[in-house]
Amino acid sequence: MEAFLGNLSLGFGVALTLNNIFLCFIGCMVGTLIGVLPGVGPIATIAMLLPITFGFDPTGALIMLAGIYYGAQYGGSTTAILVNIPGEATSVVTVLDGHQMAKQGRAGVALGMAAIGSFFAGTVATLLIAALGQPLTKLAQLFGPAEYFSLMIMGLVFAVVLARGSILKAICMILMGLLLATVGTDLETGQERLTLGIQDLSDGVDFAVLAMGIFGFAEIVRNLENPETRDVVRAAIGRLWPGKDDFRQSYFPILRGTIVGAVLGILPGNGAVLGPFASYTIEKKIAKDARRFGRGAIEGVAGPEAANNAGAQTAFIPLLTLGIPPNAVMALMVGAMTIHGIIPGPQVMTKNPELFWGMIASMWLGNLMLLVINLPLIGLWVKLLQVPYRLMFPAIMIFCCIGIYSINNSTSDVLFTAFFGLVGYSLLKLGFEPAPMLLGFVLGKLMEEKLRQALILSRGSFATFVERPVSGVLLGVAVIMLLIALVPSVRKGRDVVFTE
Amino acid sequence: MTDHLSVTEDKKPPGLVRSSQNLGAGLFLMAIALFAFWQAQELPRGTLNAMGAGMLPQSLAAFLFIGGLALALSGLLVKGEAMERWSLRGPIFIFGGIILFSLLIRTCGLVIAGPVAMIFGSMASDEFNWKEATVFALILTGICILLFKVLLRLPIPVIGAMLEPFFPF
Numbered sequence: 001m002e003a004f005l006g007n008l009s010l011g012f013g014v015a016l017t018l019n020n021i022f023l024c025f026i027g028c029m030v031g032t033l034i035g036v037l038p039g040v041g042p043i044a045t046i047a048m049l050l051p052i053t054f055g056f057d058p059t060g061a062l063i064m065l066a067g068i069y070y071g072a073q074y075g076g077s078t079t080a081i082l083v084n085i086p087g088e089a090t091s092v093v094t095v096l097d098g099h100q101m102a103k104q105g106r107a108g109v110a111l112g113m114a115a116i117g118s119f120f121a122g123t124v125a126t127l128l129i130a131a132l133g134q135p136l137t138k139l140a141q142l143f144g145p146a147e148y149f150s151l152m153i154m155g156l157v158f159a160v161v162l163a164r165g166s167i168l169k170a171i172c173m174i175l176m177g178l179l180l181a182t183v184g185t186d187l188e189t190g191q192e193r194l195t196l197g198i199q200d201l202s203d204g205v206d207f208a209v210l211a212m213g214i215f216g217f218a219e220i221v222r223n224l225e226n227p228e229t230r231d232v233v234r235a236a237i238g239r240l241w242p243g244k245d246d247f248r249q250s251y252f253p254i255l256r257g258t259i260v261g262a263v264l265g266i267l268p269g270n271g272a273v274l275g276p277f278a279s280y281t282i283e284k285k286i287a288k289d290a291r292r293f294g295r296g297a298i299e300g301v302a303g304p305e306a307a308n309n310a311g312a313q314t315a316f317i318p319l320l321t322l323g324i325p326p327n328a329v330m331a332l333m334v335g336a337m338t339i340h341g342i343i344p345g346p347q348v349m350t351k352n353p354e355l356f357w358g359m360i361a362s363m364w365l366g367n368l369m370l371l372v373i374n375l376p377l378i379g380l381w382v383k384l385l386q387v388p389y390r391l392m393f394p395a396i397m398i399f400c401c402i403g404i405y406s407i408n409n410s411t412s413d414v415l416f417t418a419f420f421g422l423v424g425y426s427l428l429k430l431g432f433e434p435a436p437m438l439l440g441f442v443l444g445k446l447m448e449e450k451l452r453q454a455l456i457l458s459r460g461s462f463a464t465f466v467e468r469p470v471s472g473v474l475l476g477v478a479v480i481m482l483l484i485a486l487v488p489s490v491r492k493g494r495d496v497v498f499t500e
Numbered sequence: 501m502t503d504h505l506s507v508t509e510d511k512k513p514p515g516l517v518r519s520s521q522n523l524g525a526g527l528f529l530m531a532i533a534l535f536a537f538w539q540a541q542e543l544p545r546g547t548l549n550a551m552g553a554g555m556l557p558q559s560l561a562a563f564l565f566i567g568g569l570a571l572a573l574s575g576l577l578v579k580g581e582a583m584e585r586w587s588l589r590g591p592i593f594i595f596g597g598i599i600l601f602s603l604l605i606r607t608c609g610l611v612i613a614g615p616v617a618m619i620f621g622s623m624a625s626d627e628f629n630w631k632e633a634t635v636f637a638l639i640l641t642g643i644c645i646l647l648f649k650v651l652l653r654l655p656i657p658v659i660g661a662m663l664e665p666f667f668p669f
Binding site: 051052054055166168169171172175176178179182186188189191193194196217220221222224225388389390391393394395397398399401402405406409411412414415417418421422425426429430431432448451452455456458459460461462 | 521522524525528529532533536539540543544547548549550551552553554556557560561563564567568570571574581583584586587589590591594595597598599601602603605606610614617618619621622624625627628632633636637640641644648652653654655656
């Protein structure tokens with residue numbers, strides 16, 4: 001307990017310097033500004049804004065990045081409520097009741113409650129990270145290569161199970177991501193693999209380039225194809241602070257959402273996306289009058305938003321303790337940390353405690369910022385959302401170009417991004433969901449390394465993955481999850497969850 | 501790919517194909533897998549307890565091929581979605597704009613690359629009009645220079661190597 005408080009106070013000592021508060025503020029602000037744009041999810045936002053953190057020291061840069069991350073998340077919710085467009089998978093649920101509330105002139109209350117719910121969830125999740133960080137790091141030290149490999153396999157299986165649409169397609173996407181990850185110089189033998197003789201590929205494909213192509217540019221082309229049905233709220237925004245009744249209805253949904261979201265967020269393989277869905281389903285099930293849902297029930301905003309934010313935050317746990325990014329956004333954070341010379345993993349906490357705890361404290365600070373700065377700015381977001389897409393997309397395009405160019409000062413990176421944009425567009429057209437591919441790509445290098453190490457230790461026997469107890473259990477869980485997902489009745493249920 | 505597309509453009513796909521989208525998706529993956537396998541075939545495979553550089557790329561490509569084959573077969577056997585229509589306008593102007601940006605940024609700098617990429621990209625929209633796109637692109641380029649160069653001091657070239665002689669300062 002003492003260590004826990006000591007760590008937190010160390011963190012707040014770092015985060016609460018004037019300089020770092022300012023960086024967090026700027027991060028939240030621009031994160032929301034970009035995140036609010038329809039069709040720009042957190043991944044594109046972070047990739048676009050990554051270069052603006054380059055000028056600062058690692059701690060400051062990561063604090064700013066955390067701000068950008070939360071800003072992007074909250075920006076997505078704002079768009080979901082004000083416009084009938086979910087910025088990303090996790091705010092799909094918020095659209096249902098949030099936009100209805102907005103149509104009834106209660107956009108302010110919806111946004112306010114979303115922010116309050118998120119803040120509460122963020123606070124709990126911050127404490128959870130602080131509490132779980134140390135024990136999990138200890139656990140990580142017991143992990144050998146085989147356990148790491150099996151854990152990542154489990155993560156990928158989760159990603160397959162949680163992906164929308166066909167399971168076979170999701171598996172193919174994972175394989176493609178893993179294959180893409182092998183591009184570049186082989187770490188052990190130094191041989192060039194699949195580089196097609198292109199010099200710039202010898203370091204492999206840059207994650208930001210891939211992510212920006214697939215989530216930034218492909219998305220623009222996709223949006224241009226579907227004629228715009230942007231339904232910006234015309235009703236008054238109304239007051240922001242929810243009334244007594246709203247609070248009474250929201251206490252428990254927020255609490256339940258926080259718990260559900262936090263637990264799912266820890267799972268590797270993008271468990272966080274499931275949080276809002278789970279929370280919405282729970283609230284609807286236990287509601288006295290389920291018909292209110294979909295017609296502007298505040299519980300349908302408060303619960304899922306809390307779950308969303310709790311998951312967004314606990315998703316840092318596998319990254320910070322095991323060095324395994326559980327989803328594409330976290331993978332981007334890995335890239336950002338690496339640029340600043342920090343390799344995420346258990347060693348960060350011991351070698352760089354100020355940075356580690358400072359970042360955790362700044363997560364909480366970021367949540368607070370969102371509550372304080374975003375609510376007064378809603379009018380501005382509404383104005384921004386009224387900008388027609390024909391003006392918005394060239395702006396998004398140029399920001400993406402400048403962002404990608406600035407990461408490595410490389411023109412070929414910009415070209416590769418265009419190429420991956422084309423690939424991403426093709427994948428969308430062929431009915432693939434690209435998110436699992438990104439996760440496969442992210443985990444690919446680490447998985448290969450661990451696989452090779454494990455096989456060297458076992459003298460080439462695959463049995464090691466099953467014989468070592470922890471590794472065997474992890475693989476067992478993965479197999480069971482996959483089998484359950486393939487059972488017809490569950491498959492139907494899964495489709496319902498995602499289409500609802 | 502192309503001849504396959506022309507088949508599915510029709511409203512009613514011929515009896516053999518139950519889901520042109522899945523068939524196309526499968527063929528797409530198989531093509532990628534074959535290409536990757538061909539590229540990786542020279543690399544030494546090694547043995548399981550001392551893997552070579554080629555082991556993983558080759559086996560992943562093989563798995564991907566199998567996945568693609570299964571998907572393509574399911575497109576023939578299981579009823580599913582038909583291929584969506586592919587548009588050309590969006591990809592050509594958006595990706596063309598990005599390529600222009602990458603070609604112009606070093607040589608001419610952001611002052612040229614910005615407006616050119618944005619105006620070209622704007623043509624991807626059906627509602628394109630020259631005047632609006634030009635004015636907007638110029639204003640936004642100004643904002644970008646202010647933001648990225650002046651405020652954030654990123655090393656992005658505002659005036660490229662080719663234009664430098666005209667700007668002696």
